[in-house]
Amino acid sequence: QLIKGEVTLKNVTFGYVPGKTVLKNINVKAKPGQKIAFVGSTGAGKTTITNLINRFYEIEEGEILIDGINIKNIKKDSLRRNIAMVLQDTHLFSGTVRENIRYGRPDATDEEVITAAKIACAHSFIERLPQGYDTVLEGDGANLSQGERQLLNIARAAISKAPILILDEATSSVDTRTEKHIERGMDQLMKNRTTFVIAHRLSTVRNADQIIVLEHGEIIEQGTHDELIKMGGRYYQLYTG
Ligand code: DGT
Numbered sequence: 001q002l003i004k005g006e007v008t009l010k011n012v013t014f015g016y017v018p019g020k021t022v023l024k025n026i027n028v029k030a031k032p033g034q035k036i037a038f039v040g041s042t043g044a045g046k047t048t049i050t051n052l053i054n055r056f057y058e059i060e061e062g063e064i065l066i067d068g069i070n071i072k073n074i075k076k077d078s079l080r081r082n083i084a085m086v087l088q089d090t091h092l093f094s095g096t097v098r099e100n101i102r103y104g105r106p107d108a109t110d111e112e113v114i115t116a117a118k119i120a121c122a123h124s125f126i127e128r129l130p131q132g133y134d135t136v137l138e139g140d141g142a143n144l145s146q147g148e149r150q151l152l153n154i155a156r157a158a159i160s161k162a163p164i165l166i167l168d169e170a171t172s173s174v175d176t177r178t179e180k181h182i183e184r185g186m187d188q189l190m191k192n193r194t195t196f197v198i199a200h201r202l203s204t205v206r207n208a209d210q211i212i213v214l215e216h217g218e219i220i221e222q223g224t225h226d227e228l229i230k231m232g233g234r235y236y237q238l239y240t241g
């Protein structure tokens, strides 16, 4: 078990296919418990950075360290236990709602499953399902709406005790009312975890410890909301529309 959740990217350069660089010389240092936001236009490389932290792909140049350990030297199952994630594409399996939430921490009790669902604002829709928490999800949750699938993924992250959390457009499919409702739950989710958050709605990243602005795979600005607004550059443009 990794304890602190310090994440460092050092001179990371990456492409999915040879000859096409998607990330260029990325340097990020997330102290334990910090909230780091990635912003920038579609295709800028935000999801790709989190793919690399998750080690979904191997990097060619540079390195990623967690608590000072190169992630190449961390076993994949250990990495999975230490990083909770809510991704752009939801991941659920054929099994009950309860099993899908408990996947975030297999030894969780039924009570903890409900607490996590409440944090994720998922409890009320789950209770309305034919068998509640015992309702079987069809492949990848086809019998749920996209927003409901996201809430289950949030509940799964909430039940996990992983010190690192990745939120990639985690609430993009839920309606504005639920999104407003879930804000407190999201704060609870991020509490005491190193969090990487990607969100198009910039109001949700305002309070991040560091905001990193990406363009064509490069970091063009980095700082707090106030610093970046004062700078009057790309973030300022994005923020003021
Ligand atoms: P978004 O989600 O639309 O706001 O965009 P980002 O910033 O998350 O962009 P990202 O990291 O998904 O994509 C960056 C570039 O990498 C973009 O040119 C598409 C390319 N790319 C992303 N995923 C893959 C992949 O699985 N295979 C290949 N060959 N290219 C990919």
Ligand code: MG
Pocket (backbone or CB within 6 Å): 046, 047, 048, 088, 168
């Ligand atoms: Mg993305």
